[in-house]
Amino acid sequence: MPFLALCVLVSAQWSPLIAFDTAVAATLYERVHPDPALAHGLEIWTELFGTWSMRIVSLLTAGWLLLRRQFSTAVWAGAAVFLANLFGLVVKLSVDRARPEFADPIVEGVGPSFPSGHALMAATGMGILLFAALPLLRGAWRHVAWTAALGIALSTALSRPLLGVHYVTDIVAGLCLGVCTLAATMLLWTYLPRVARRWDRPAYRR
Template identity: 40%
Template sequence: MRTADLRLGERLLATVAAFGLGAVPTALLLVLIEANWPPLHRLDAAAAEQLHTAVRDHPAALTALRVLSEGVWDPLTLRLLVAATVGWLWWRGARRLALWAAATVTASGLIGLAVKAAVARARPALPDPVAHAPGFSFPSGHAMTAATCCAVLLLVFTPVLGRRSLLTARAVAVVSVLGVGFTRVALGVHWVSDVLGGWLLGLALVAATAWAFDGWRRDTGRPVPPPLTEGLEPELARQGPPEPR
């Protein structure tokens, strides 16, 4: 078991180091951005202008978007939700799964900051802006965090949710991820391509670290379930809290 644990650490490091393989779609998107590809440029410009104008003319909609973007779907809110899940997993005895969730979300934040600094893309400069955000634009940190956190939560809780609850959870996750992207563009603090880049990077990272976790299960002789239908650790459904000593 100790050998498998060591291999898990090596696999996680290798997965994060080789993360660029899963980020190829994001790299291609960035090439199109840097080349000012006309279809993408028109999409960015049209979405920013039209959504900004619509929001600026409807104060109630603007307030709702701010509440959703800066409260309900704020990266800190989502990370705290994952942190609570990590604590619950630790209490349940699923400590390797807890470490996987914590490592994935932490890596997401660090990678997002690194890519922002490397690309250094300016945020939209719109007349009469309705919102402001610090830092660079690509990728959207809100979008990347939402994609990462929602995917992590689904992979953790899939084994313990009933069919109807799982469908509801998936619907909430999809609405949250799409909703985050919409609010950031509508508030005029990101381009559509920033949001796409955040989604792609977040999902690529979760896929890479989930592969590493599956490798650890394989090394310990445990079955490797289909993650999308059974989650990363199906035993969680049968696993109770640790017995008091």
């Protein structure tokens, strides 16, 4: 599993991985730092789809599912975002990786670096929203939804190393953890007892 492998390698300070991360971080910093307009645009994007934004999106989606009387799915959405945050916090504190350091940082990062919380929550939040919306979409709109969700999650994750506050492996780990959390909770939701499924009702009667 890529996430567990990255946890082990980062915790062990495996020199080839550390050298790779350091070199990429320096290259990205040298590209973005001299361009204030690019840096400002990345700051706006990373905040627009940041951790709190994605938490709010996830909880609003759960509330919307409740209004549609999709009770078990709403519980899944709430559980997925809660567990993603919990797992991310536990791993951050356990690995305790320092963030990249530069003499003149583009922005300041707070807390441990691994995994990226922005990448984790972007994958989780967009995954929850996509799963809730897909049953309502048909044809090309389903492809549009997939493209938008993937585009937002990946671009938000990539904004972090571009701003010099995360290493590339931080965002890979964050994305992997988000996808794994969604997959695990969705699997549990799929095997809910039949009585739990009876909680779900269509939003409108025909």
